[in-house]
Amino acid sequence: GFPGETQAEFEESMAFVRKVGFLKVHVFSYSRREGTPAYDMPGQIDEHTKALRSHTLQAAADEVRAQVISAMAGTEAEVLLEREVANGIFTGYTKEYVPVRMRAPGRRTGDIVRAVLGAADIAMLGKAAAEARDTEKDDERILEMEATDPALMAASDPDMGIPAEP
Numbered sequence: 001g002f003p004g005e006t007q008a009e010f011e012e013s014m015a016f017v018r019k020v021g022f023l024k025v026h027v028f029s030y031s032r033r034e035g036t037p038a039y040d041m042p043g044q045i046d047e048h049t050k051a052l053r054s055h056t057l058q059a060a061a062d063e064v065r066a067q068v069i070s071a072m073a074g075t076e077a078e079v080l081l082e083r084e085v086a087n088g089i090f091t092g093y094t095k096e097y098v099p100v101r102m103r104a105p106g107r108r109t110g111d112i113v114r115a116v117l118g119a120a121d122i123a124m125l126g127k128a129a130a131e132a133r134d135t136e137k138d139d140e141r142i143l144e145m146e147a148t149d150p151a152l153m154a155a156s157d158p159d160m161g162i163p164a165e166p
Helices: 007-020 047-072 129-133 137-148
Strands: 076-086 089-094 099-103 112-120 123-128
Touching: 007 047, 076 099, 099 112
Parallel strands: 099 123
Antiparallel strands: 076 089, 076 112, 089 099, 112 123
């Protein structure tokens, strides 16, 4: 919604986001501020159009993120364990900044572990790589249920879908 932005330019931005495949996009509307050079620029965009474009771009970014993360399911990645949310269950991130929830008994916050990633909502579930190679599919389903069970989540992290404590 920057002054003078045309529909064609907005669509070009949408195509760019889809082509690059960003994992995270920070979308915000231009805010007109007195005393700035853009304040008096011609072609100010109305608030409805700015809100619609922001919503549309965020929806496209979310869709791209889901596709990129989904394509990572089944691959191995290094995960930095950032927070233990239940006994042996951690949240953390890959080097691509993909959120992961995983069981890692005997590990500590700050450890880097290799994990096989599996899809769970928009975040990823991980299982220690060595353990995952020797595990049957039934165990992986149990891990997914345990790792996404709100009763096991002791901390709130909205980026990972962990609900706030009541």
